Amino acid sequence: MNFLKAVYEWLVGFFGVDQLIKIVQSGNYNALLTKDGILAVVQPLFPVVLFLEIVKALLFKKFKAIDYKIPFFSYVLNAFIGRFIAIAVVVFCIGVFEKYAPFKTSFTWYWFIYGYVVWEFGHFIYHYLGHKVRLFWCLHSTHHAPQAMNLSISYAHFFLEAPYADFIRTTVCILLGVNPPMLFLIMFIDGVWGGFIHIGEHMLKNGRLGFLGRLILTPSHHRVHHARNPLYMDTNFCNLLNIWDRVFKTYQPEEASEPVVYGITRTMQPNSFLDAYFGEFGALFKDVYRAPGFKNKFLYFFMPPGWSHTGAHKTATKIRTEFLNQSFVAKQEPSATVAEI
Ligand SMILES: [Zn+2]
Ligand SMILES: [Zn+2]
Numbered sequence: 198m199n200f201l202k203a204v205y206e207w208l209v210g211f212f213g214v215d216q217l218i219k220i221v222q223s224g225n226y227n228a229l230l231t232k233d234g235i236l237a238v239v240q241p242l243f244p245v246v247l248f249l250e251i252v253k254a255l256l257f258k259k260f261k262a263i264d265y266k267i268p269f270f271s272y273v274l275n276a277f278i279g280r281f282i283a284i285a286v287v288v289f290c291i292g293v294f295e296k297y298a299p300f301k302t303s304f305t306w307y308w309f310i311y312g313y314v315v316w317e318f319g320h321f322i323y324h325y326l327g328h329k330v331r332l333f334w335c336l337h338s339t340h341h342a343p344q345a346m347n348l349s350i351s352y353a354h355f356f357l358e359a360p361y362a363d364f365i366r367t368t369v370c371i372l373l374g375v376n377p378p379m380l381f382l383i384m385f386i387d388g389v390w391g392g393f394i395h396i397g398e399h400m401l402k403n404g405r406l407g408f409l410g411r412l413i414l415t416p417s418h419h420r421v422h423h424a425r426n427p428l429y430m431d432t433n434f435c436n437l438l439n440i441w442d443r444v445f446k447t448y449q450p451e452e453a454s455e456p457v458v459y460g461i462t463r464t465m466q467p468n469s470f471l472d473a474y475f476g477e478f479g480a481l482f483k484d485v486y487r488a489p490g491f492k493n494k495f496l497y498f499f500m501p502p503g504w505s506h507t508g509a510h511k512t513a514t515k516i517r518t519e520f521l522n523q524s525f526v527a528k529q530e531p532s533a534t535v536a537e538i
Pocket of ligand 2: 423
């Protein structure tokens with residue numbers, strides 16, 4: 198019976214329905230109109246939609262357990278270790294950096310917009326470094342390893358990634374005056390949206406969301422981010438507002454002529470959790486071991502993935518630029534042929 202009780206508690210925790218159950222048991226439905234009541238309803242939405250996504254895939258015989266394997270094992274590790282470290286990091290950053298903020302915001306709609314733009318800036322920095330610094334890519338690549346897209350992918354993270362991401366995002370927000378209660382609200386919205394943009398094609402085929410795609414970052418944009426097509430590599434780093442991608446020229450819409458191919462460019466053992474979790478560390482240490490001299494060894498940790506001490510770089514920027522140049526030449530050639538005739 199203890200086992201069944203533990204399973205029940207885990208399910209209640211996973212679906213985030215504990216608050217909702219309490220409200221239903223108390224019969225006080227007015228509580229649903231309070232901030233905590235709204236949170237109690239919104240919180241279970243994501244796990245419930247993930248559940249529906251799996252059920253729908255099962256009904257249409259498109260369910261492949263293997264697509265959920267890496268996220269599942271990552272979720273288990275994160276639930277037990279990563280989450281607690283991340284919470285500690287957020288509390289630490291607020292405690293240390295709050296006194297250095299030159300001004301403090303209040304809880305108004307215009308400061309909220311300011312706070313969200315600042316949060317996205319922090320998110321952009323963390324995410325950009327996660328792709329451009331080899332050591333941080335080791336932490337982030339677990340999220341990019343799965344070769345399919347579904348809601349469970351938002352659970353696929355190396356357990357130290359959340360603490361590292363929250364250290365940067367919280368520090369940026371607190372130093373720029375975002376007040377902690379507003380920061381928690383933004384974190385919550387970011388978490389819900391950050392989960393939703395991983396919705397799979399069998400649940401939402403076209404993830405462009407119509408005109409909304411012009412204003413915010415959609416599942417389609419994030420599918421592009423998870424692609425290993427040369428055109429799509431290292432683009433769309435934002436989460437909800439993609440202004441920083443537009444500012445820093447990393448914005449890339451999904452092209453109908455370029456179907457998304459998910460995964461990372463390194464040859465992986467297909468669907469291996471251990472390879473998704475530790476494979477990039479192994480590849481980095483191999484490169485460091487082989488590199489001549491201390492300087493080269495050191496550089497491997499901090500240069501972008503694909504950087505080589507021999508000069509034969511295969512970085513995402515190089516691959517994408519070469520692809521864009523080739524496409525440009527290909528587009529030019531037919532008219533040149535006509536001109537020659
Ligand atoms: Zn990424
Ligand atoms: Zn993602």
